[in-house]
Amino acid sequence: MSKNTEFVKFDKVDKSYDGKILVVKDLNLNISEGEFITMLGPSGSGKTTCLMMLAGFETPTNGEIFLDKNPISNIPPHKRGIGMVFQNYALFPHMTVYENLAFPLKVRKIQKDEIDKKVDKALSMVSLSGFESRMPAQLSGGQQQRVAVARALVFDPAVVLMDEPLGALDKNLRESMQYEIKHIHENIGVTVVYVTHDQGEALTMSNRIAVFNDGKVQQLSSPDKLYEEPVNSFVAEFIGENNTFGGEVTDISKDVCKVKLQNGEILANPISVKSKGDKTTVSIRPERALINPIDKMDNNQTGKIEEVIYHGDHTRLRLDLLGNKEFILKVPNSSNELDLKLGNQIKVGWNSQDARALDPK
Amino acid sequence: MSSETKQILTTDGIPLEISLKKAERKNKIKAFLLVAPLLLFLIITYIFPIGEMFTRSIDDKMITNMLPKTFKSMETWDGKELPTEEVFASFLSDFKILVDKKEHGKLAQRLNKEKNGFNTITKKLFRQVKRNKIDETQSIKEQIMKVHKRWRNVEYWQAIKRTAPPYTSAKYLKAMDMYLNEDNKITQVSEDRRIHRILWLRTVEVAFFVTVFCFLMGYPIAHLLATLPMKYSNLLMICVLLPFWTSLLVRTASWMILLQQQGVVNDFFVMIGLVSDDNRPEMMYNKVGTYVAMTQILLPFMVLPLYSVMKTISPSLMRAGKSLGGTPFVAFWKVYFPLTIPGIGAGCLLVFILAIGYYITPALVGGASGTLISNQIAYHMKTTLDWSFASAMGLMLLGGVLVIYWLYNKLVGVDNIKLG
Numbered sequence: 127m128s129k130n131t132e133f134v135k136f137d138k139v140d141k142s143y144d145g146k147i148l149v150v151k152d153l154n155l156n157i158s159e160g161e162f163i164t165m166l167g168p169s170g171s172g173k174t175t176c177l178m179m180l181a182g183f184e185t186p187t188n189g190e191i192f193l194d195k196n197p198i199s200n201i202p203p204h205k206r207g208i209g210m211v212f213q214n215y216a217l218f219p220h221m222t223v224y225e226n227l228a229f230p231l232k233v234r235k236i237q238k239d240e241i242d243k244k245v246d247k248a249l250s251m252v253s254l255s256g257f258e259s260r261m262p263a264q265l266s267g268g269q270q271q272r273v274a275v276a277r278a279l280v281f282d283p284a285v286v287l288m289d290e291p292l293g294a295l296d297k298n299l300r301e302s303m304q305y306e307i308k309h310i311h312e313n314i315g316v317t318v319v320y321v322t323h324d325q326g327e328a329l330t331m332s333n334r335i336a337v338f339n340d341g342k343v344q345q346l347s348s349p350d351k352l353y354e355e356p357v358n359s360f361v362a363e364f365i366g367e368n369n370t371f372g373g374e375v376t377d378i379s380k381d382v383c384k385v386k387l388q389n390g391e392i393l394a395n396p397i398s399v400k401s402k403g404d405k406t407t408v409s410i411r412p413e414r415a416l417i418n419p420i421d422k423m424d425n426n427q428t429g430k431i432e433e434v435i436y437h438g439d440h441t442r443l444r445l446d447l448l449g450n451k452e453f454i455l456k457v458p459n460s461s462n463e464l465d466l467k468l469g470n471q472i473k474v475g476w477n478s479q480d481a482r483a484l485d486p487k
Numbered sequence: 488m489s490s491e492t493k494q495i496l497t498t499d500g501i502p503l504e505i506s507l508k509k510a511e512r513k514n515k516i517k518a519f520l521l522v523a524p525l526l527l528f529l530i531i532t533y534i535f536p537i538g539e540m541f542t543r544s545i546d547d548k549m550i551t552n553m554l555p556k557t558f559k560s561m562e563t564w565d566g567k568e569l570p571t572e573e574v575f576a577s578f579l580s581d582f583k584i585l586v587d588k589k590e591h592g593k594l595a596q597r598l599n600k601e602k603n604g605f606n607t608i609t610k611k612l613f614r615q616v617k618r619n620k621i622d623e624t625q626s627i628k629e630q631i632m633k634v635h636k637r638w639r640n641v642e643y644w645q646a647i648k649r650t651a652p653p654y655t656s657a658k659y660l661k662a663m664d665m666y667l668n669e670d671n672k673i674t675q676v677s678e679d680r681r682i683h684r685i686l687w688l689r690t691v692e693v694a695f696f697v698t699v700f701c702f703l704m705g706y707p708i709a710h711l712l713a714t715l716p717m718k719y720s721n722l723l724m725i726c727v728l729l730p731f732w733t734s735l736l737v738r739t740a741s742w743m744i745l746l747q748q749q750g751v752v753n754d755f756f757v758m759i760g761l762v763s764d765d766n767r768p769e770m771m772y773n774k775v776g777t778y779v780a781m782t783q784i785l786l787p788f789m790v791l792p793l794y795s796v797m798k799t800i801s802p803s804l805m806r807a808g809k810s811l812g813g814t815p816f817v818a819f820w821k822v823y824f825p826l827t828i829p830g831i832g833a834g835c836l837l838v839f840i841l842a843i844g845y846y847i848t849p850a851l852v853g854g855a856s857g858t859l860i861s862n863q864i865a866y867h868m869k870t871t872l873d874w875s876f877a878s879a880m881g882l883m884l885l886g887g888v889l890v891i892y893w894l895y896n897k898l899v900g901v902d903n904i905k906l907g
Contacts (some may be wrong), residue, residue, distance in 0.1 A: 181806075181810055182809075182810075183806055183809075183810075188569075200506075201791040202809075203806070203809040203810050203819075204809045204810070204811075204812050204813055204815070204818070205812075205816055206681075206810075208810060210807065210810040212803045212806070212807055213803070214801060214803060216801065216804050216806065216807035217807075218804060218807070218808075218821075218822055219826065220825045220826055229808070229811055229813070229821070230811035230813075231812070232814045233812045233813045233814075233817055242625070267592070277811065281811070281812065287810075311698055323754075453865070
């Protein structure tokens, strides 16, 4: 079975609430069938608006959304057949768990025994069998969350939308729910569009992530690519930790460029710089810079330790390096005893390949 | 086992329960002192007057105190034939005391209420007593019987005996258009004199329909209030509350201006050609006026509880209903509406209870066919001065409200009420 790569398609979608500001600008996005795609971005970046347009609670100001090649702008929400998990679960408080799950089936006029079967299956999927007669208020946050997921899936929708579903849970529960949702997705192969502002969540769960900022998709790629190869400094900043240097390109060849900083010079990988004299922000992941490198690296600098923070599995160092006082290093605690004391000078090295010269901030 | 039944002690060896009580006592006293003024206020202004109303409505002690000896001697009388000499003698001695105190008129009045004709014969007896015509050495029975032939009629003595108990249910029966006849049986008054039952029914009917109208109009308003953005909803809220801040009398008077036959509404109807000028409909001094004015006045009492409940219903619930495949109507009926029931209950109960005791509005715009039981109560308070009858009706109204409250509790549950 060949997968439809344009199962959900946003085609030049614009959205404005007040006719003055565009909250979504020229959105083009293809989601393939069975994919888990996450819309990630800070609040106000337009990701939830996109979800609401897909669900049918907002209409695009311009452009069209296609679901399985059919335009859906004129279809009301209840006819779209899209499951949705809401931020605060939106379980019906006056109905039992069973009635909540049976609701989408009843409105579709499905036979009683068929409903029982489907509800049973959906509840066992989220491991809540036996909770049928509970009221939502009698469930814990995590259980309510799972009921909400089961309810969005029970009527076998083609697409399930999740709007920051784990926002209200505590950290441990959130993590275990992330895996649970991921496994459910893998098992039943439904297309999931997930909205979150938590990058960790996005990285763990998704096939692809669309990073939103300012109403636009900044980068759409798989989690590893997003982390390793951010295409602009917003993505680099937003995803994971990041050390940056602002400077100016003084020399550029095919895959390496020289960047002049305020005090010093480094080699970097030219991503979005084209020619000499371009302003740039160079981004280096903390784990890509090593202390006392054994291998030969083409960037070698010396920095002063400003702060040492113990993190259990690793130690974070804050260095003053090339005028950047916020340069972060992660040192695994298993590594051989280094002399990590405040004020010490240490050698730091990294490959120019890992130092990405991006657009200036 | 013994370790389980053993008292738990504090570290100082005092039983835990006693220690706890001691520790809590101060707080309890403080709490009581805080509510004490209100409690006192309630007792003085609410519970005590209701108790007073109740005793007044069943009180019949006046005549019991007027004829103590008579009733004492009547205890052995079977009430079939004329009473014995002893009864007549004690009646005369009671009567003489009343004449000395100049209270015989009151007695005549009270007895006349029990049976027509007492007025005349009491007056005659009074004249005889005044002129000292009754010789106590002779048979008193014979002499009294000579005063007027009615004194020889056993029915009049039976009527006196009926007034003996210090309490009476007569006022309550009267409010239901019934009375106790000579045989102590509850009887209905003749058909053309039944007015109270119509008034009770009309009161319940008006209160019911006013509640229904308020609900039908208040629900959408409350929904709009709860869903509109802040700046519009505040304005709408002021529109809802504005009549609330206007004096009841002013509002009712403005309805009179609007609804009278030469009023604004009728003028408008004539202007748009809905009715002809010489055939203006009567919208006031009848039930229509009562309905319109009371619905408008009581509307905020429906809107506010509904609003406070609707405000707490997350808009995502309706969205969830729709996204799960429910049409907007199904989502409303299955999801939104059941969640507003606590507000509906509170609003309806509030409006109904207020409407059932409404007084000024029906008095001003109700006319003859639009007056309610409270107007009747006021009439007996102010005009006939039959306070015990007014008290009886007031208490029946109170009892009715309590019954409705109890029914509501049985059907919906009072815990489900949400006033705000």
